[in-house]
Amino acid sequence: MNIGEVAEKSGLPAKTIRYYEDIGLIRPLRHDNGYRAFRPSDLHKLAFLGRARSLGFSIEDCRVLMALYEDETRESAQVKALAQEHLTQIDAKIAGLRAMRETLADLVDACHGDSRPDCPILKDLASVVK
Amino acid sequence: MNIGEVAEKSGLPAKTIRYYEDIGLIRPLRHDNGYRAFRPSDLHKLAFLGRARSLGFSIEDCRVLMALYEDETRESAQVKALAQEHLTQIDAKIAGLRAMRETLADLVDACHGDSRPDCPILKDLASVVK
DNA sequence: CTTGAGCTTCCAGTGACTGGAATCCCCATG
DNA sequence: CATGGGGATTCCAGTCACTGGAAGCTCAAG
Secondary structure, three states: OOHHHHHHHHOOOHHHHHHHHHOOOOOOEEOOOOOEEOOHHHHHHHHHHHHHHHOOOOHHHHHHHHHHHHOOOOOHHHHHHHHHHHHHHHHHHHHHHHHHHHHHHHHHHHOOOOOOOOOHHHHHHHOOOO | OOHHHHHHHHOOOHHHHHHHHHOOOOOOEEOOOOOEEOOHHHHHHHHHHHHHHHOOOOHHHHHHHHHHHHOOOOOHHHHHHHHHHHHHHHHHHHHHHHHHHHHHHHHHHHOOOOOOOOOHHHHHHHOOOO
């Protein structure tokens, strides 16, 4: 398979696939003309990577997950620990965003949003003084 | 004021303050020795920026917000519209993270996490096939 | 033979900093 | 007066995960 076909089947842009090769996540073969020659196993890996990335795992996490996936002697506890930690970080991120959201929503509600210059949003931003 | 004092009072790292000058968000004066000379108004701006950034506004948004803040003839509707759009994007981000979180939490729950290799998390990652 | 799509590499840019190196300035102590 | 330390300066490089674009090669169709 050429990169275009693999891109379509994996849902990843060709640019991203080349990048993944650059950083050593995949190692496709090459045709005589220099084109990348993807095996089904490469496509499989790319799909794995795409799924992991869509769950928010970092590239380095993906590297570890792929290694675990290919390691028949892995212990599921290793995978679970990685996922658990990632989950914790997602929760932290959500909490941070929710706090932001709360404050911002209050400010937006308080702003009448008309043609006058008076604005509680700007007032809040300027209010953090020492 | 020197940069150290401003950093402490604004809560921003000196590195960040220099960066904000680089990109034109502030324009402190200079002492004869080359040190930056911050006026109270510079500190005020930095506090404004810090607050806006902590609410998740991008640097470009901050630029606009500062301009609006300094424009006596602004209309609060402009500010509100900017904040409203930002709020919408935060909501979208939260929604995305929550979806991730759901899937991931289910997978973590399903994984027994012991010394055996069998693992629903890896199974899920590998399951996205054509 | 030409055209156009698809492939190649390489370089640069994104956002918002952050780390580090090399150098300079100021003040206080011996 | 030398020195030492803390704080300031600039500049370059790195982060993360791509993404855009330029220049050039390959292939299949007409």
